Amino acid sequence: MPEGHTLFRLAREQDAAFAGREVRVSSPQGRFAREAALIDGRVLDDVTSYGKHLFAHFGADTVHVHLGLYGKYTTGTGEPPEPRGALRMRWEGPGEDGAGVWTDLRGATACELLDDGEVQSILDRLGPDPLRAKRGAAGRADSERAFARISRSRTSIGALLMDQSVLAGIGNVYRAEVLFRQRISPFRPGKAITVDEWEPLWEDTVTLMKAGVRAGRIVTTRPEDRARRTGQARRLDAHYVYRRAGLPCRICGTAVRTEVMVARNLFWCPSCQAD
Structure with missing residues (x-):
């Protein structure tokens, strides 16, 4: 299972690639489809981590991800590949240079859309990072x-x-x-x-x-x-x-x-x- 330093780096990398810009959000697998539709095309404020949890903030809505034992992100530039297999969530954005950037999430224990109170409930259960x-x-x-x-x-x-x-x-x-x-x-x-x-x-x-x-x-x-x-x-x-x-x-x-x-x-x- 990825430890805290991995999530910290992921948050920093995703923030640099997507924050401050509109993000296209989809769920080719379908398990996150309803939530993805609610934030698709919105501006990502920032991405942060706490412990083994990742939080992507779209205004009052936050995508919470816990990778667990098998979760993994794959990131690239240009056109994303054709979706295959159990692809839980995909982000697509213009990237800093406008050439396009994407990231795919597979296998995560948690991938959910939360409000501020629900995010705080998670943080309240955690010890210091x-x-x-x-x-x-x-x-x-x-x-x-x-x-x-x-x-x-x-x-x-x-x-x-x-x-x-x-x-x-x-x-x-x-x-x-x-x-x-x-x-x-x-x-x-x-x-x-x-x-x-x-x-x-x-x-x-x-x-x-x-x-x-x-x-x-x-x-x-x-x-x-x-x-x-x-x-x-x-x-x-x-x-x-x-x-x-x-x-x-x-x-x-x-x-x-x-x-x-x-x-x-x-x-x-x-x-x-x-x-």
Whole structure:
């Protein structure tokens, strides 16, 4: 499932391609046809993201998309291809240079037209988004709001980080990697996490997710912990524990372990992240 940095980049790209211009909206598959007709030909105000949710604002109407496990956008310029298969939603616009731009959505868990109150109901259910956090004292409220939930919970920190009502936008990769970088066992109850542990964990999450936006991929390893210490991180060098079950820990050499936690494969080092 795409994590928060992917949605942030998608929002930025769609905003640059379509915002401020009339957009032709259709639903070749038919599942979004009634809603598409209501906004077809209207000017798109902007596109924003929050956590794993995408919001395209057409005046008082908002297209809400949650990609889920299988959702995907395909974007191109010029004439769009002939619609095929389960094409949920298509946008067509003039683009910045007038040459034409289009984007197709397939397989999303949610694609719906909402009013302002319905959008706010979604936002109210979500925890703070690290990608929206400000640095220093200005961003402390978001960190404190998340920690207030975590510090009262007996649920494991590995599960809490995947709970979008606690933190919005973190997925399986960031969950595994930020806990490893902070040397925190994913099995520790939230209430056992101290504020002195939480604050660097929060700051590291903000740093990693913003780096993910810039790079377009998740890289969590420090250069000194990679096989190749210069240049861009290769795919096999990008993570400390994620999808490295059975391989030696990059720091201590212990075999990385895996088991299912909240329906996703968790990865951790039993030595570096001892209970």
